[in-house]
Amino acid sequence: MDTSTALSPQDLAHLRRCVELAREALADGDEPFGSVLVDAAGAVLHEDRNRTAGGDQTRHPELALAQWAAAHVPAELRPTCTVYTSGEHCPMCAAGHAWVGLGRIVYAGSIGQLTEWRQGWGLPPSPVAALPITTVAPGVPVAGPATELADKLRDLHRQHAERQAAS
Known part of the structure; x- marks a missing residue:
């Protein structure tokens, strides 16, 4: 779904932070993905980045934020939270997000683009x-x-692809 025209300046600011986290993940040997959980007032509650380099391909930041929210955000407030992420959620992360009851997802890059x-x-x-x-x-x-x-x-993912090809 392409709804890029609906992104506010606040949305873009949070997405830029997600791209920074993706850059940090790449620098640490992980796939370049980063995510931020924001409450209804716009405050950042938690952030994470991909941590798959150790071999556990389920260590996606989107799932980590859903798990963090389940433990730290009251159920009645979760639907008012927004998850910002550098890449559109994979099916595992989308399911985790829905099961925990979080609200809006805003992504910088789509799954179609990455594919x-x-x-x-x-x-x-x-x-x-x-x-x-x-x-x-x-x-x-x-x-x-x-x-x-x-x-x-695209540049971050290209760097990761080149690193994988060289190893």
């Missing part, structure tokens, strides 16, 4: 179907991608 980039670099497809969030969690409002961040994201 296209990876194919262009000759990488194998993901072992998980590239389903949009709304297919996995149809009740969750989403916005994205942020076209103004596409070049930065």
Whole structure:
């Protein structure tokens, strides 16, 4: 779903932080993904980045934020929270988000963009179907991608692809 025109300056500021976290993840040997959990007033509650370099491919920041919210945010406040993320949630993360009852998701790069980039670099497809969030969690409002961040994201993912090819 392309709803990039619906992104506010606040949305873009949080998405830029997600891209910074993705850059940190890449620098630490992980896949470049980062996410931020924000409450209804706009305060950052928690943030995380991908931590898959150790071999556990489930250590996505979107799932980590859902788990953190389940432990630290009252259930009645979760629907008012927004998850900002550098990349559209995979099916695992979208399901976690929905099960915990979090609200809106705003992503910088779509799963379609990432799939296209990876194919262009000759990488194998993901072992998980590239389903949009709304297919996995149809009740969750989403916005994205942020076209103004596409070049930065593509560059981070290209660097990761080149690193993988060299190893």
